[in-house]
Amino acid sequence: MLQQAFRFDPVELPQAAQALRKEVRAFLDENRDSLGNRRDYDQAFSKKMAEHGWVGMTWPKQYGGHERTAFERYVVIEEMLAAGAPVGFHWTADRQSGPNILRYGTDEQKAHFLPRIVRGELSFCIGMSEPDSGSDLAGTRTRAVKVDGGFRINGSKLWTSNAHRADYMILFCKMADAGQDEVDRHAGATQFLVDLKNSPGIEIRPVINLLGEHHFNQLFLTDLFVPDSRLFGDIGNGWRQVSSELAFERSGPDRFLVLFKLLTEMVRVAGTNPDRATAAALGRLVAQLATLRRMSLSIAGMLQEGLQPLNEAAVTKDLGTRYEQDLPVIARQLFPAEPDLAAVDTYVSMLARGIGNAPRLSIQGGTREILRGIIARGLGLR
Amino acid sequence: MRDETRMLLESMGRLFEDHCTKAVADAAEAGTFPTALWQAVSDSGVPLGGVIDSGVEWSDLYAVLRIAGRYGAPVPLAETILAGWLASSAGFSVDEQAMTVGPVRAGETLRLERDGNGWRLFGRASRLPWGRDAGRIALIATDPDGRSMVVFGDGVEGARLSTGESNMAGEPRDTYEFGGLGLSGNEVAPAAPGIDQAALYRRGALARAMMMAGAMERALDTAVNYAQERKQFGRPISKFQAVQQNLAVMAGQVAAAGAAADAGVEALSIDDPAKQEFLVAIAKTRVGDAATLASEIAHQVHGAIGFTKDYSLQLSTRRLWSWRDEFGGESEWAAKVGAYVCAGGADALWPTLTDS
Numbered sequence A: 001m002l003q004q005a006f007r008f009d010p011v012e013l014p015q016a017a018q019a020l021r022k023e024v025r026a027f028l029d030e031n032r033d034s035l036g037n038r039r040d041y042d043q044a045f046s047k048k049m050a051e052h053g054w055v056g057m058t059w060p061k062q063y064g065g066h067e068r069t070a071f072e073r074y075v076v077i078e079e080m081l082a083a084g085a086p087v088g089f090h091w092t093a094d095r096q097s098g099p100n101i102l103r104y105g106t107d108e109q110k111a112h113f114l115p116r117i118v119r120g121e122l123s124f125c126i127g128m129s130e131p132d133s134g135s136d137l138a139g140t141r142t143r144a145v146k147v148d149g150g151f152r153i154n155g156s157k158l159w160t161s162n163a164h165r166a167d168y169m170i171l172f173c174k175m176a177d178a179g180q181d182e183v184d185r186h187a188g189a190t191q192f193l194v195d196l197k198n199s200p201g202i203e204i205r206p207v208i209n210l211l212g213e214h215h216f217n218q219l220f221l222t223d224l225f226v227p228d229s230r231l232f233g234d235i236g237n238g239w240r241q242v243s244s245e246l247a248f249e250r251s252g253p254d255r256f257l258v259l260f261k262l263l264t265e266m267v268r269v270a271g272t273n274p275d276r277a278t279a280a281a282l283g284r285l286v287a288q289l290a291t292l293r294r295m296s297l298s299i300a301g302m303l304q305e306g307l308q309p310l311n312e313a314a315v316t317k318d319l320g321t322r323y324e325q326d327l328p329v330i331a332r333q334l335f336p337a338e339p340d341l342a343a344v345d346t347y348v349s350m351l352a353r354g355i356g357n358a359p360r361l362s363i364q365g366g367t368r369e370i371l372r373g374i375i376a377r378g379l380g381l382r
Numbered sequence B: 001m002r003d004e005t006r007m008l009l010e011s012m013g014r015l016f017e018d019h020c021t022k023a024v025a026d027a028a029e030a031g032t033f034p035t036a037l038w039q040a041v042s043d044s045g046v047p048l049g050g051v052i053d054s055g056v057e058w059s060d061l062y063a064v065l066r067i068a069g070r071y072g073a074p075v076p077l078a079e080t081i082l083a084g085w086l087a088s089s090a091g092f093s094v095d096e097q098a099m100t101v102g103p104v105r106a107g108e109t110l111r112l113e114r115d116g117n118g119w120r121l122f123g124r125a126s127r128l129p130w131g132r133d134a135g136r137i138a139l140i141a142t143d144p145d146g147r148s149m150v151v152f153g154d155g156v157e158g159a160r161l162s163t164g165e166s167n168m169a170g171e172p173r174d175t176y177e178f179g180g181l182g183l184s185g186n187e188v189a190p191a192a193p194g195i196d197q198a199a200l201y202r203r204g205a206l207a208r209a210m211m212m213a214g215a216m217e218r219a220l221d222t223a224v225n226y227a228q229e230r231k232q233f234g235r236p237i238s239k240f241q242a243v244q245q246n247l248a249v250m251a252g253q254v255a256a257a258g259a260a261a262d263a264g265v266e267a268l269s270i271d272d273p274a275k276q277e278f279l280v281a282i283a284k285t286r287v288g289d290a291a292t293l294a295s296e297i298a299h300q301v302h303g304a305i306g307f308t309k310d311y312s313l314q315l316s317t318r319r320l321w322s323w324r325d326e327f328g329g330e331s332e333w334a335a336k337v338g339a340y341v342c343a344g345g346a347d348a349l350w351p352t353l354t355d356s
């Protein structure tokens, strides 16, 4: 008799977290003008959040953190997401780069980077994907060679979100002496902390997405020199580190609150007394969202206990993206409209945003198929 | 989890594992009530006579129902717990025989009229679970002043109209028709504050949600095990990525169902009936939706064998197909969720989801 495959323990938000929610809402009220815009990357806004102690919330005080619980952080980020706050500047650093530096960084790296992130001064991006290495991350072709005082790196990164404005990138690559047909495909995997603003040898080219936005980029690394002090973690330990980073990346409510505003607008259009079929269609979506939130809170509980809920994060992200991709589908059934990003009517513009953003949700952060593979492994099938 | 809870669940798991064999399930479906199973359940210490003074938490009872659902235990455990709750909260004393409750369907109401010192009962309560096997029945009816009353009378059982009706899992569902059934004064008592037909309906819906969560866990175990044993093209079908992806989807639904059902049970501690109903509605909706997808995939993974009476998967899936519509199906409950959030207006949606 198998036991429950995945663990989603009931979690109750502690009083402190609920109290914090009020503070966050008051803050959002004061900053209403910054919310709900398409511009999601705004250092000034991140600095304001930092002043409230809402960046690096759970990190040790020693590094400028605030030693708050995972639940308190959860409340802050879900309130920000639901309100459509422009959190892009600090998002990656707060969610994954910082926590991974805390786990694998040297003392000097922790002391250098973490306090700056906490103050809203440093922005990070994720250098994993490449033209020939997407889902198959272990197939990275970017190579580092040990040279005097550091490493010389050649290769290319693709889909690198915000690379054109971030300060640092955590780069995933392999050491050059790791052959392509090694039995252990993870051999030689290594990470570096790359200073994007002050390194010759990096060319960043925009890749415009289908909505016409400049969000991600292609990077060309040509004899990029990274000093020894910016080797991140151990040589050859990159696979373990990147897995840890992905666990952070997949674990949060950002995986089902991207289009929350579309749901809100659907409720608005439905009016206070919709017919039964409309109510039922909306009710189904709300039931999914409430359950996702509950599952995500369980994950926060496991993070708080210091666990790494890889499978649970994969389950929740997969369900979350399914739900968000269903939102515009159901919206079109209930309240037909011609989608228009620039429409004055918020429902119509949100519908367009929903339709246009839907495809990326089940690709970024690990595709649907890759996540389901992880879940299947958790079930003991692979 | 509390230690007491853990011990209770472990011992109930063993009990059901021992008693809920396929033979017992088949015999129950053919009309033989599993007396030994029921006896074991009554001896187990689960407070069938009413949760009120037992010191056992509702959440523990619901957790037991999840295990009962996992094993498809063919006994009116949920119904007896609910009947015991209704009856004992109205001051009746209850023993440990099998009981049922009613009405269990939306839109059906029972009416009481005064008759001297006693009462007359009118109305129809259809598809009461396990009616024919129930020693006693606890009913909720309305008196002429609109008060909720609990009827717990010896004569009620005689009003059974049909036998032989059942749900898709072969569990008995019997209809009762009351055309002025005479009841003595001490067979009727006012329901305790907060207890009415809607409260019964909510608890019934949660019972089915928990039982479905359990049945889905079982179906997932069955499917995963089968995929690892069954070989085609020279290897276990679990090695085919299409099969893995299907099972991963199923596992996601099962996990969501468990979380949703737990959330519904927690809602019982909320005093505001409208808010409680909203949260229960979320649970029944989400679990019901999961049941549809989970049973579909479990069958797909099994091929033809899953479609046979001999193989055990149908013990779970036929229950899922039945339970998702009992005490209200997904569209009924989802409409309540939707009506609640729409009534609050768009700007209240986020606070509604987060303020608790």
Ligand SMILES: Cc1cc2nc3c(=O)[nH]c(=O)nc-3n(C[C@H](O)[C@H](O)[C@H](O)COP(=O)(O)OP(=O)(O)OC[C@H]3O[C@@H](n4cnc5c(N)ncnc54)[C@H](O)[C@@H]3O)c2cc1C
Pocket: A125, A126, A127, A128, A129, A130, A133, A134, A135, A136, A158, A159, A160, A161, A162, A216, A360, A363, A364, A365, A366, A367, A368, A369, A370, B241
């Ligand atoms: C908006 C957006 C932002 C992004 N930001 C970043 C970023 O900041 N940094 C970064 O490093 N990357 C980023 N990415 C890249 C993202 O991580 C990759 O797109 C993703 O990992 C998939 O890789 P790919 O696009 O090369 O697709 P591929 O891996 O080529 O996949 C194509 C299809 O094949 C399927 N497939 C592949 N392998 C398998 C398999 N083994 N089994 C079954 N199916 C398979 C996939 O599921 C998919 O359906 C971003 C992507 C998007 C869309």
